[in-house]
Amino acid sequence: MSQQLIDVLLRLDDRVSQLEQAFAGGGNPAPEAFLYRRPNVDPAVTDRVRIRQLEQLLRVRPPHQPGDPAAADLVRARAQDILGNLAWSVDPPPDEIRNASILNASVLELVNAYRRGFVDPPPDDLANIRLVDLLTQRARNIIIDPAPTDYTRLNTVEELESRKHTINAEKIRLDSLERQIDERIAAIKAQPVQAEPAKSKGAS
Amino acid sequence: MTKKAHVLLVGYEDRDNLGLRYLKSSVCQAGFTATIATYQSDPEPLISLVQREKPTVIGFSLIFQYMAPDFGNVITALRDQGVTAHIITGGHYPSFDYQEVLQRIPGLDSVARFEGEATLIELMQKLQANEDWRQITGIAYRQGDKIIANPLRPAIENLDTLPMPDREGLDYESSILPTASILGSRGCPWNCTFCSIRPFYEAQGGLLRRLRSARSVVDEMSDLYHNRGVSVFLFQDDDFMAGGKKAKEWAVEIANRIVSTGLGGKIAFKMSCRSDEVDEACMKQLIAGGLSHVYMGVESGDEQGLINMNKHLKPAQHIKAGMILKSLGLSFDFGFMLLDPYSTFTSVRNNINFLKSFVGDGWSVACFCRMLPYAGTPIKTRLEAEGRLLGNSFEPDYKFLDPKLDLFYDWMLDAFYERNFSNSGLCNILRSLIFEAHLNLAGYRKIDGAKRMRLHHLTAVCNGIACYTLNAGLEYIESTPIETIERDRSFLDRLSSYEKAEEMKLMTEVADLYEEMRQDEATSRAQPIDYELLGGFEKTWTLAPM
Numbered sequence: 001m002s003q004q005l006i007d008v009l010l011r012l013d014d015r016v017s018q019l020e021q022a023f024a025g026g027g028n029p030a031p032e033a034f035l036y037r038r039p040n041v042d043p044a045v046t047d048r049v050r051i052r053q054l055e056q057l058l059r060v061r062p063p064h065q066p067g068d069p070a071a072a073d074l075v076r077a078r079a080q081d082i083l084g085n086l087a088w089s090v091d092p093p094p095d096e097i098r099n100a101s102i103l104n105a106s107v108l109e110l111v112n113a114y115r116r117g118f119v120d121p122p123p124d125d126l127a128n129i130r131l132v133d134l135l136t137q138r139a140r141n142i143i144i145d146p147a148p149t150d151y152t153r154l155n156t157v158e159e160l161e162s163r164k165h166t167i168n169a170e171k172i173r174l175d176s177l178e179r180q181i182d183e184r185i186a187a188i189k190a191q192p193v194q195a196e197p198a199k200s201k202g203a204s
Numbered sequence: 205m206t207k208k209a210h211v212l213l214v215g216y217e218d219r220d221n222l223g224l225r226y227l228k229s230s231v232c233q234a235g236f237t238a239t240i241a242t243y244q245s246d247p248e249p250l251i252s253l254v255q256r257e258k259p260t261v262i263g264f265s266l267i268f269q270y271m272a273p274d275f276g277n278v279i280t281a282l283r284d285q286g287v288t289a290h291i292i293t294g295g296h297y298p299s300f301d302y303q304e305v306l307q308r309i310p311g312l313d314s315v316a317r318f319e320g321e322a323t324l325i326e327l328m329q330k331l332q333a334n335e336d337w338r339q340i341t342g343i344a345y346r347q348g349d350k351i352i353a354n355p356l357r358p359a360i361e362n363l364d365t366l367p368m369p370d371r372e373g374l375d376y377e378s379s380i381l382p383t384a385s386i387l388g389s390r391g392c393p394w395n396c397t398f399c400s401i402r403p404f405y406e407a408q409g410g411l412l413r414r415l416r417s418a419r420s421v422v423d424e425m426s427d428l429y430h431n432r433g434v435s436v437f438l439f440q441d442d443d444f445m446a447g448g449k450k451a452k453e454w455a456v457e458i459a460n461r462i463v464s465t466g467l468g469g470k471i472a473f474k475m476s477c478r479s480d481e482v483d484e485a486c487m488k489q490l491i492a493g494g495l496s497h498v499y500m501g502v503e504s505g506d507e508q509g510l511i512n513m514n515k516h517l518k519p520a521q522h523i524k525a526g527m528i529l530k531s532l533g534l535s536f537d538f539g540f541m542l543l544d545p546y547s548t549f550t551s552v553r554n555n556i557n558f559l560k561s562f563v564g565d566g567w568s569v570a571c572f573c574r575m576l577p578y579a580g581t582p583i584k585t586r587l588e589a590e591g592r593l594l595g596n597s598f599e600p601d602y603k604f605l606d607p608k609l610d611l612f613y614d615w616m617l618d619a620f621y622e623r624n625f626s627n628s629g630l631c632n633i634l635r636s637l638i639f640e641a642h643l644n645l646a647g648y649r650k651i652d653g654a655k656r657m658r659l660h661h662l663t664a665v666c667n668g669i670a671c672y673t674l675n676a677g678l679e680y681i682e683s684t685p686i687e688t689i690e691r692d693r694s695f696l697d698r699l700s701s702y703e704k705a706e707e708m709k710l711m712t713e714v715a716d717l718y719e720e721m722r723q724d725e726a727t728s729r730a731q732p733i734d735y736e737l738l739g740g741f742e743k744t745w746t747l748a749p750m
Contacts, residue, residue, distance in 0.1 A: 158698065165676075165702045172668035176661050179565055 209332040210237045211324065212257055212289075214250065215265030217242045220385040222440060223295065223320075224265050225369035230321040233367045236328050240373065245274050247281035254287050260331050263316075263324065264293040269578055272297065272305060272598045279311035290331055292343075294320040296404055300580035302344040303351045304597040314345040318408050319359055319390075321366065359408040363390060363416045368424050376432045381648070383436040384428050388458065389415045392442040394478070396503070397514045398541070400580030401442045413447050418457035426465050435645060437473040437494075443501070444475035445486075452486050459493025469646045472496040474639075479525035480517055487532055496643050498529055502538040505558020506551040512544055513575075514582070519558055530567050535642035537635050542616070542674075543574035545587060545602050547609055549682045556674050559667065566664025568638065570671070571624050571631040574613060577602060611689055612681045619673065619700040623666075623707055630707055633714060634663050651721060658717055666710055673703040 154160050211231055213224045217240070228238040241253055243264070254262065262282070266275055279291055294316035298305045302315040314337075316323045323342035330337040338345060341357040360366065369387075376382040391405035393412040402412060428434035445451055455475075462468060474497040475490075487495065504510045505519045522538075529536045542555050559570045577584035577593060577600045587593040587602050595601030604610050623629045641656045651659075677699055681689060689696070 158694075161695070161698060162702070165672075165699075168672050169665075169669055169702075169706055172672065173665050176566060176664035176668065179664070180657055180661055 207332075208235065208237055209260040209328040210239075210257060211261040211263055211328060212254065212259040213238060213240045213263045213265065214243050215240075216267060219438070220369075220371065220374055221265060222369050222385055222387055223267075225371060226366060227263065227265075227320060227324055228372075229367040229370035231325055231328060232370065234325045234328070236325075236332075238370075243275075243278075245278070247278045250278060251282060251285050251287070254282060254289065255285075259289050261290045261292060261324070261328060262287070263320075264291070266293050266295040266298050266305075269297040269301075270599050272308070276309040276311075279309055283311040290314070290327070290337070292316055292324070292327065294324075296400055297579050299404060299407075300400065301597055302353060306344065306346050306351050308597075312346075314343050317342055317344055317353070318356060318404060321360065322357055356408050359390075359405065359410040359414070361410060361414070363414050364420050368427070371428075371432070376428070376434050381436055382432065382434045383438060384432070384434040385438045385440050386421070386424060386428075387416075387440050388421045388444065388454075389413055389441045392446050394443065394446060394516075395514055395582070396501075397512065397583040397586070398503070398544070398575045398578075398581055399442075400578055403580045403582075413443075413451070415447075415451070415454050418454055418461055421458055422461040422465060422467075425462065425471065426467060429467055429471055435471050435647075436643075437471060439473060439475040441476065443477055443481070445477040445481035452481075452483070456486060456489045459490045459495070462493040468493065469644075470494075472643055472645050474499065476501065478515075478517065479522045482525035482528050484528050484532070487528065487534065491532060491534065496534065496645075497639050498534055498536040500525060500536055500538040502562070503541050504544070504551075504555060505540075505562065506554040509541075509544060509547070509551050509555065512546045513541075519554075522558070523562060526562055526567070530565075533642060535568070535638045537568050537571070537638075540570070540572045541575045542572040543604070543609065543613055545575065545577070545583065545592065545604065547604055548606065549609070549678065552609070552612070552678055553675070556671050556678070560671050563667050564664060564671075566660040566662070566667060569631045569634045569663055570667040571635075572620075573624065576600065608681050608686060611686065612678060615677055615681070615696050615700070616674065619677070619703045620670065622704070623670070630666050630710060630714070633711075633718075634659070634666060637714070637718070638663065655717060655721060662710060662713055662717065666707075669703065669706045669710075673699055 151160065151163055154163055211227075213227055215221050215224045217224070221240075224240050228240055231238050239257060239259075241250060244250065264275055264279070266272060275293070282291070290313045291311060292314045293305065293309075293312060298315045299317040302317060305315055306312055314327070316327075320342075323340065326340045327337050327343070329335075330340060337343070338347075338352070339354070341355050344351060344353040346352075371384070374384075376384060391411065391413040392399075392401045395402050406412060425434075425437055428437075445455055447454075462471065472494045475495065476499040479500050479502060482498070482500070487498075500522070501515075502522050503513055503515060505522065507519060510517050510519070526536070540555075540559070542552060555572075559572070562568075563570050575583065577587050579597070579600075584593065584600060592602050593600060594603065604613065624631050626632070637659055641651045641659050644650065677696060680695055680699075
């Protein structure tokens with residue numbers, strides 16, 4: 001068991017290193033890096049891999065060069081998109097990733113934005129601060145790390161009980177979200193269908 | 205010329221204390237003078253005030269039974285400082301337990317029992333004329349070792365004869381959402397076992413619920429709106445709809461008058477009622493007059509529990525009422541006693557399941573407590589007769605029939621105290637935010653739909669986590685021998701920690717949402733908001749004029 005865990009950690013570390021290399025200049029682009037992830041094994045979505053991607057993007061930004069729009073704006077907007085989307089609180093299935101999920105598209109946008117070269121404001125700017133804020137404030141309530149399914153490494157009653165409680169808390173959150181989505185679907189369906197404007201007889 | 209008798213009225217004033225305010229306006233109308241002081245446990249400020257004003261009478265409004273010893277300390281401190289004014293107390297608790305109060309607070313001269321306006325006026329007349337006050341009706345006092353209770357005076361037949369409550373000194377004007385308490389009636393015809401309202405008003409005879417005229421109520425609202433800027437009214441009537449068809453017509457007349465006097469859309473109000481009084485057609489008429497929030501006395505979701513409480517209701521009626529209010533977009537909250545003296549594990553489980561069905565969607569916050577046998581209630585009498593009444597007169601208590609439920613209650617109190625009972629707990633904060641999220645008031649910006657949904661989502665999670673924790677604790681205690689639980693509380697401790705940790709997470713999310721609401725407000729206002737001045741339901745968190 002312990003050897004298996006070590007193997008998993010080593011593989012995870014390896015992938016993180018690949019990713020870091022990719023951003024340091026060449027190698028696999030971010031979406032490909034995601035394809036290496038195995039569902040139900042890696043940490044959940046806003047996991048270490050993703051955090052490191054975002055950190056890398058911010059860390060390697062050359063400061064004080066001209067550019068428009070400000071890098072911070074793009075980074076912040078993307079980060080907010082990513083972290084504000086509650087649907088990503090569970091891993092997307094691998095085929096969704098292959099289909100260039102919204103998340104990958106967002107990361108690609110970030111990469112592209114970086115390659116165009118950004119600049120102002122300085123490295124210790126609002127974007128960094130904001131990103132850390134977002135990750136710590138928003139992510140901590142929607143992320144379970146390690147993944148809920150990864151319970152085999154837990155051996156004591158206390159750990160298992162605690163995991164069960166955590167899973168239940170997540171179920172309650174997801175149930176509530178599902179209910180709200182159902183309500184919105186019902187509300188949209190209940191709206192009267194707008195009749196198409198009648199075409200004038202003389203129209204071609 | 206005889207100096208006018210002066211009364212210093214002392215009581216809690218977190219919100220407008222209408223009991224004191226009616227007393228003040230009544231004695232002033234009778235030609236006396238009066239001031240109101242907010243009660244504090246520290247007697248020094250009151251001693252200074254008494255030395256300055258030299259009142260003929262000091263009247264204490266004792267609302268909370270458990271506070272009686274604290275009041276006793278303040279009264280003793282006044283006497284120790286040589287205060288010779290006549291000290292009288294009134295309110296629900298001393299009206300019923302006057303013997304205990306007079307015995308345990310030797311500094312007291314008398315107790316005004318039940319409705320106090322006419323009694324206080326007569327007391328002041330006697331004291332001003334230097335006549336014997338011991339003969340006046342509605343009073344109890346000490347005579348040597350004996351406690352004498354004079355006959356009660358009849359209830360005030362026509363509430364319109366009372367002057368409007370004196371609201372001097374209440375700072376509505378500087379509040380961003382000026383909010384006032386108001387009373388449209390006194391009394392309640394229902395006879396719930398845990399409540400002392402009916403015994404309180406029944407004691408003096410007369411109708412079980414007396415209504416002010418709708419015209420008088422709306423005149424008071426109109427005056428407060430036009431002259432004091434009040435836009436939110438909290439009806440403090442014990443049951444605004446009690447009394448069948450006549451009461452419904454009265455409530456609708458109030459709503460219609462609000463509209464016909466031009467206040468429609470400019471004011472909002474909150475009222476309390478039972479779930480079987482939530483009638484869709486009637487609610488729609490009240491909404492037209494500004495109804496925005498309903499407090500329902502749900503109390504139990506267990507059929508047997510409702511029988512024990514003499515509620516004459518079924519859980520299905522609560523559910524139906526909730527659905528009507530939701531469909532009308534009205535926010536509501538409710539009283540709920542998860543445990544009562546006759547609870548069983550089954551009834552508690554039914555109650556938890558009921559909460560999930562009733563407010564699992566987060567429309568309202570699930571807050572819960574246990575029944576307490578307060579003075580004057582039928583449940584106190586019953587427990588006394590069964591030999592189960594424990595504690596003391598100021599803090600009555602009992603044990604459950606199943607000792608394991610005592611363990612459950614102790615654990616529950618520890619796990620949920622902050623959430624359910626503190627001002628900074630999730631229940632209080634979510635309740636206030638929900639109240640505002642459904643407030644539809646001209647001149648105030650509505651909270652947008654997405655944020656309102658997020659608020660209900662957070663409330664649903666708060667309720668869901670609480671129900672899960674309660675269930676887990678209940679299952680564990682039911683299936684585990686008492687000795688084992690007493691020896692090893694680690695499971696329950698971990699469960700409490702889990703509940704508290706989830707509450708912390710939720711609090712962060714609620715704070716984020718609140719901050720976003722505040723930012724929305726900041727962008728819509730030229731001047732920064734002084735949040736200390738906010739009013740609203742308990743406390744306004746977000747709203748500000750456009």
